[in-house]
Structures are given as structure tokens and as C-alpha cells.
Amino acid sequence: MKVLLIDDTPEIAELLSFALRDRGYDVASSGFTTDINEMIDGERADALVLDCSVFDMNESLFDAVRDDPAHASLPVVIVSDTPEKADASLRARDAANVLLIPKPFTGSQIARALDELLKKPA
Numbered sequence: 001m002k003v004l005l006i007d008d009t010p011e012i013a014e015l016l017s018f019a020l021r022d023r024g025y026d027v028a029s030s031g032f033t034t035d036i037n038e039m040i041d042g043e044r045a046d047a048l049v050l051d052c053s054v055f056d057m058n059e060s061l062f063d064a065v066r067d068d069p070a071h072a073s074l075p076v077v078i079v080s081d082t083p084e085k086a087d088a089s090l091r092a093r094d095a096a097n098v099l100l101i102p103k104p105f106t107g108s109q110i111a112r113a114l115d116e117l118l119k120k121p122a
Contacts, residue, residue, distance in 0.1 A: 019107020
């Protein structure tokens, strides 16, 4: 399974990529981008992990993905240091096929969330 990881902190992206690869995921990573749908298509991503330091960045990327009919049901894991705000925002959007992971997090938490969304056995 291919995962597109968007993280605005390169060191965290690298560590998280290693953890996901150890769990059997093929990972492509990038910093914050406005070309997210093109990246999803280009990487043929099966799932998306959004970990931007400001939730509004995650939110704008999530909205861009969901606004594209081809990605409207793509599994998404959102990492947030403001989980209450993120949860309220996702509930207001009636977001489906998304899991929220609060910071601080571990790579195994992200991998388990992906496993759950992708129905992959542990």
C-alpha cells in the first residue's frame, strides 16, 4: 500500500517514513504543498497522512483532497497538536474515512491508524 506523507518538518517526516516502511507501507513524502491532488495521483497513493504544524494547513489540504471527486473517500490520517479543534472541524465537515491522532504521537500509532483505515491486518 502506498502512503503519501505530508509533513512540514523534514526530520519528523523522515522518522515517520521509516516507521511506516517498517510496517510494510511504501511511503512518498513531501512538505506542505498546494498540489496535493496531483501528488496523490502521481504517487498512486492509497492513503494520506497530514502532519502540518498548524492545523489550518492540515485543514486546507484535507478540504482540497475531499473537494476532488477522485479523492473524496481517500483514507486520511491527520496529526494535530490541537485535537479538540481538529475534531470539531472534522465533525462539522461530517468527515468520513479519516482518523485523528493527537500530538505527541508515535510511528506505530500512525501505522495502526492506517491499518484500520485500509483494513490491513496488524
